Amino acid sequence: xxxxxxxxxxxxxxxxxxxxxxxxxxxxxxxxxxxxxxxxxxxxxxxxxxxxxxxxxxxxxxxxxxxxxxxxxxxxxxxxxxxxxxxxxxxxxxxxxxxxxxxxxxxxxxxxxxxxxxxxxxxxxxx
Numbered sequence: 001x002x003x004x005x006x007x008x009x010x011x012x013x014x015x016x017x018x019x020x021x022x023x024x025x026x027x028x029x030x031x032x033x034x035x036x037x038x039x040x041x042x043x044x045x046x047x048x049x050x051x052x053x054x055x056x057x058x059x060x061x062x063x064x065x066x067x068x069x070x071x072x073x074x075x076x077x078x079x080x081x082x083x084x085x086x087x088x089x090x091x092x093x094x095x096x097x098x099x100x101x102x103x104x105x106x107x108x109x110x111x112x113x114x115x116x117x118x119x120x121x122x123x124x125x126x127x
Contacts, residue, residue, distance in 0.1 A: 003059070004057060004058075004059050005114040006114055007109040007110065007112055007114040008056055008057065008059065008109075008110065008114075009057070010106075010109050011056050011064075011106040011107070011109040011110045012053045012054075012056040012057040012106075013053075014102050014103070014105055014106035014109070015049055015050075015052055015053035015056060015067075015102075015103065015106050016049075016050065016053045017102055018049055018099045018102045018103050018106070019045075019046045019049040019050050019053070021095055021098055021099045021102065022042055022045050022046050022049065022099060023042065023046060024095055025042070025092060025095040025096055025099065026038065026039065026042035028089070028091050028092050028095060029088055029089075029092050030088055030089065030092075048070070049103075052066065052067050052070075056106075056110065063110075064107065064110035064111065067103070067106070067107055067110070068107060071100075071103055071104065071107055074100065074103075075100060075104075078096070078097070078100055085097075
C-alpha cells in the first residue's frame with residue numbers, strides 16, 4: 001500500500017467507468033425476460049467493480065490479480081456467448097463489449113510498470 005501511481009489512478013477511473021457502463025447496459029437491456037435475474041446480476045457486477053476500483057486506488061496489489069481472474073472468466077463467457085448478446089439488441093451488445101474493453105485496458109495499466117512521481121522528478125520536468 002505504497003503511494004499510488006498514475007497507472008493505478010487511471011485503472012481505478014476506468015473501473016468506475018465500467019461500473020457506469022454496467023448500469024447503462026442494464027437500462028438498455030430488454031426488460032421482458034428474467035428482469036430480477038438481470039437486476040441482481042447488474043447490482044453484483046457494479047458492487048464488485050466499484051470495490052475493485054476502491055482497492056486499486058488504495059494501492060492493494062491483490063486487486064489486479066482478482067481483476068485478472070474475474071476478467072478471464074467474464075471474457076470466456078463473452079466470447080462463447082457473443083452471438084447470444086446480439087439477441088438483446090445491438091446497443092446492449094456494444095455496451096457489453098465496451099465494458100470488457102474498458103476493463104482490459106484497466107488491467108493492462110495495472111500490470112505496466114510505472115515509476116512514481118517524486119519531488120525530484122517534478123523539478124527535472126520543469127527544466
